[in-house]
Amino acid sequence: MADFLAGWAVRQCDDTVLDPGCGEGVFLLTAYHRLHKLGASAAQAIAQIYGVELEQCACEKTKNALQQVSGLNISGLACEDFFQVFPDLLGPPRVDAVLGNPPYVRYHHFTGDTRWRALKAVERAGVCLSRLTSAWAPYLVHAASFLKPGGRLAMVVPAELLQVDYAEPVRRFLLNHFANVTVVAFEERVFPGALEDTVLLLAESDGQARGLRVVRLQNLEGLADLAGEFDRLPLRREGVEEGKWTRFLLSDESIDLYESLVQRADVRPLDELATVDIGVVTGKNDYFLLTETAVRWWEIEPRFLRPATPKARLMPGAVFTAEEWATLRDTGAPCFLLNCQEELAQAEKHRVWRYIADGVARGVHEGYKCRTRSPWYSVPGVRVPPAFLTYMAHEIPRLIANYAGAANHNLIHGVYFEDDQPEAVALRVASFYNTLTMLSAELVGRSYGGGVLKLETKESERIQLIEPADEDTRERLFAALDQIDAHLRHRAFDAALAIGDAILLQGQLGLDEHTLQRLRLAYRSLRGRRMSRAHGKTQ
Secondary structure (H helix, E strand, O other): OHHHHHHHHOOOOOOOEEEOOOOOOHHHHHHHHHHHHOOOOHHHHHHOEEEEOOOHHHHHHHHHHHHHHHOOOOOOEEOOOHHHOOOOOOOOOOEEEEEEOOOOOOOOOOOHHHHHHHHHHHHOOOOOOOOOOOOHHHHHHHHHOOEEEEEEEEEEEEOHHHHOHHHHHHHHHHHHHOOEEEEEEEOOEOOOOOOOOEEEEEEEOOOOOOEEEEEEEOOOOHHHHHHHHHHHOOOEOOOOOOOOOHHHHOOHHHHHHHHHHHOOOOEEEHHHOEEEEOOEOOOOHHHHEEOHHHHHHHOOOHHHEEEEOOOHHHOOOOEEOHHHHHHHHHOOOOOEEEOOOOOOOHHHOOOHHHHHHHHHHOOHHHOHHHHOOOOOOOOOOOOOOOEEEEOEEOOOOOEEEEOOOOEOEOOEEEEEEOOOOHHHHHHHHHHHOOHHHHHHHHHHOEEOOOOOEEOOHHHHOOOEEEOOOOHHHHHHHHHHHHHHHHHHHOOOHHHHHHHHHHHHHHOOOOOOHHHHHHHHHHHHHHHHHHHHHHOOOEO
């Protein structure tokens, strides 16, 4: 990876190179060898290399490694917080090439002064990032400010660049700041044991062609062939400014087909039909969700309990019935929610007090969510949604009719339809299971290295549903729900989708068999790429 990136970004023997988070020096060592290969002497090459690294120990290792290969001391390393370093002022000069691998620090750990400095640094570049930003995003933007006009940036970044909403300002910045941008994605995981999916980002500021290209390779071995074909690969100029870049993992033909379908009047995003909301945030699910055995042991009064959803995998179909809930209850699943909606007077001697007292003894009341509400044991926002939507899915996301009248916890979303009558909800649920809707879920959601498709609430509301156009279609869908449900329970996902495809894609949208197969191929391409990580395929 480092060889490929350095080979692309470092073009001449007098190029200057910066790694803004050099760690133990992998990219700087590669840059040194690249410069030497292009004709730079050891002294020239070592003088043209710059690095920034926060950790003193890692900085020393980089110095020692470069000294070992060159026989010379390097003066261009700064042991600093990168967000306190600016080109030519407090750190390295502007350079011809920026190489590296920004830190992968999630937003909930990316806090304090470091976060504040990072957001201020990228404001200088005209980029405003949200509070959900992880560290790599401001790092990438700030690194670009160190490039000379005509310079190149080549970095290993999280695949989040393609697929998360908070990276939208970063995507716009790259397209505005550089002439062309290339993302190289891999079908197989390139870092064994790491759940974070990664891509290569190559941005060129002086290219004659403008636009974006996303290249899919099977594994790292494909980089050798890509190096010779790189400049001949087409760039996409239309429709790249807004939205996620996940769709560009598809062929142009597949993108055009998908976009032509979702522009139809009878294909509508979920947010035009419903609101998706998170479930209740208890603060400690293993305390607030109880088994029947626990309910009996503590003798908790029924008025302080509410039926609740179990884990999504325990609701395998398209409907969740009261009978299923009862079966789960009888088999020991934690499917009662402690539901004390008012402050209880201890003098009233409710039996639930014994359980609340046990929570205090266990320190449950000191958890963040519990200590910030009053009373701590009263879980707010308990609702019974007409349907559930899986928050994280392995095989396929599922919309599930809530016939059990259960409340949902925060690991499964609640879906609140404008028309929440049972027959209307059943129709919406049945219409969810078709290839077009599944493809839209893959495009609006985000995938991780373990093969999980994660759908936040706002992302979920962008899933495309097909509105049944006539009474015959509605009747066929309604009648098909039991069969769809049965297929899902037997993990026959393709069979479930085939029912919706026949009724909605072929029957209503009029897709011929060839076009339907093209759409299925696009969907399976994205789903297969995601699922390959779940199966542990690594380079």
